[in-house]
Amino acid sequence: MTRSNKLGLYIHIPFCVQKCSYCDFLSFAGAPEPLMESYTKALIEDIRRSGQRESIVDTVFFGGGTPSLLPVSTLEQVLSNLMQHFRFDEAMEITVEANPGTIDKGKLNSYRNLGINRISIGVQSLNDKVLKALGRIHDAEQARSTFRDAREAGFDNINLDLMFAVPGQEWTDWISTLENTIDLAPDHISFYSLQLEKGTPLYQRFEEGSLTDVDVETDRRMYRTALRMLENAGYLPYEISNASIPGKECRHNLKYWSMEDYLGLGLGAHSFFCNQRFQKEDDMAKYLEDPAVKERYTNSRTDSISEFLFTGLRKRTGISLEEFKDRFDVELFHLYSKEIDTHRQAGLLILNDAGTNLLLTEQGIDLSNHVLSDFV
Known part of the structure; x- marks a missing residue:
């Protein structure tokens, strides 16, 4: 089979305001500005080393962490270096993950001016009780406001992330979040069952016996109900945990599920390219010194x-x-x-x-x- 010359880029931004109670991602809360500046320099070096002109980049995804925590000038610098070292497709998809409380109208307008055309907002819930249990920094109204601001800035491709099977989340909480999310009419909705991961505050409470995990039957009922409600509202579930209006599927994530080539840039980022899987250095001190590949495996x-x-x-x-x-x-x-x-x-x-x-x-x-x- 002839390999496509299309390429996706994933850019890892490992900084956030605070770690959520369920999060085991490679990220750091409350990072000082000098560390973020040093990281940007290492990331640009990573881009320079990884750059190639043979493939055509048709998707870029800034994930984290909280990429929207970066100053616009830093994001512009990173994008500029990407364009310098890679060939970009004219009709490319550029996604930035954003969390309510870290983004405003001015930043969203700046994103549009930089050519960013897709926003993925980490809403997780439109219920304040559930948001507090998850350790999120925003409330439901901030989430709605962020969505409206993105629309006003001209974004016509917006994803909202939702989470279900949260300990303490009542059935009516989930139904209300789904109804209110559908009323907002985003273009794409991701919905994930919360998994208790070792090393997180929620898992520690589970081990101590102060928190009860959601049973499998309730988890599956929440999932199937979400599918029905989204389909009835015109959303096409195109992957187990993702649904969109037709034509707004996340092109970048489809690369992962279709085994297409993508390069991961940044701390601990994973890649699949030319039948090889490899990962960048995941120790911050080592990455800042030398943003190199840590592990490589040929399939x-x-x-x-x-x-x-x-x-x-x-x-x-x-x-x-x-x-x-x-x-x-x-x-x-x-x-x-x-x-x-x-x-x-x-x-x-x-x-x-x-x-x-x-x-x-x-x-x-x-x-x-x-x-x-x-x-x-």
């Missing part, structure tokens, strides 16, 4: 097949049988006939009406970890 054919299935089945369109054969020169059913038949008989996998794609059923989505483990 075997078996690795690539497993990853293609594992990521591709997350998409609602599933796995294209033709694309699989084109990519790996073998029929999917030839390799996994037993596993596929078992899960089809259990009602977890189906072929689409045309018989061209293999995909998870609704029940299969609920048991996706079980299904996907058979292909790894």
